[in-house]
Amino acid sequence: MSRRTGPGGFLISRRRQGNTTPYGAHDELEAPLQAFVRRECKRRDLLHYHTHRSERSERGFPDSVIVGPRGVMFRELKSNIGRPDPHQLRWILRLRAAGADAAIWTPKDRRSGQILNDLNWLARAPGRTRTLPADLAKTLYLFSRADEEPAAGAHWDAGSAHVDHDRWHLHAQTTIRMVLAALPHTPDQVGQWLREHHLTSPEASRVFAALRDDLARSATGLS
Structure with a gap:
């Protein structure tokens, strides 16, 4: 079966009689991935929502909504052989266009550590300074x-x-x-540095600009 590519470069599934056509092997399924995500969210005290029965829900809405100190993530989960259907793809792209963190996770992302990286980032409180x-x-x-x-x-x-x-x-x-x-430390050293840069009673911005120029020239000489 040939593959089709939808908006955003995602591979999308073909649909026959309302059902998504599988692409092949069933060795890495979506259910174990969903259980893994739920477990790792709980370990990090992240709120995780998943609609268990989606028959009467809006078609294509992402499988997982995850809330943490840094914001909200929307994730569609797929097996390694699965592809988002057009409704799922529409939700992902619309969420991204609205500025949301929306993406697709597969078992490959679990093995690579990408899922844990995303969850660790979401669980960490943003630094104040x-x-x-x-x-x-x-x-x-x-x-x-x-x-x-x-x-x-x-x-x-x-x-x-x-x-x-x-x-x-x-x-x-x-x-x-x-x-x-x-850097110059003593008053004499500071005075000499200011004179060399033609800075008399300078504003702080001019001092920092001169210092940046010195550092830039030094870096160029070392390259």
Whole structure:
């Protein structure tokens, strides 16, 4: 049977006499995946809603609605051989267009850790303040993965197991100490630095701009 692609690039199922036509093997089914999602939501104190009997419900509405400190997720669950039908696809695309976090999960996402990454992110309370060490640690990690891992930022934010956060926080602390050591400290050193940059009674914005220029030139010289 040929496959059809719907809006958004999703593969969609063909329907015959109102039933979705299966694509082949039945080794990885939707029911165990739904049980897994429900169990992991409970472990993280996430609210999880699933309509068990959908005969009288709106057609295509996502299988799981999950609520946590960071917001709401809508997830359609499919086996590895399943595809969203046009009604399900319409809901996913409309939710996304409205700014909602809507997607499709399959057993492959369970094996890759994507489902747990998404749930971990949703369960974590958003940080109230940003700190320079934390921002720098993430920036260093993203620089190291810029070419090979486009989703590096998502993995960092989700707390993925394969991301060594402690290592990058240590790198950030070391970098901050190195920059601090290179900055002028004494009044004479500060005065000399200001004169070299032609800054007399400068505004803070001009000082930071000059400092950024110095750091940028240094980084260019090291590249």
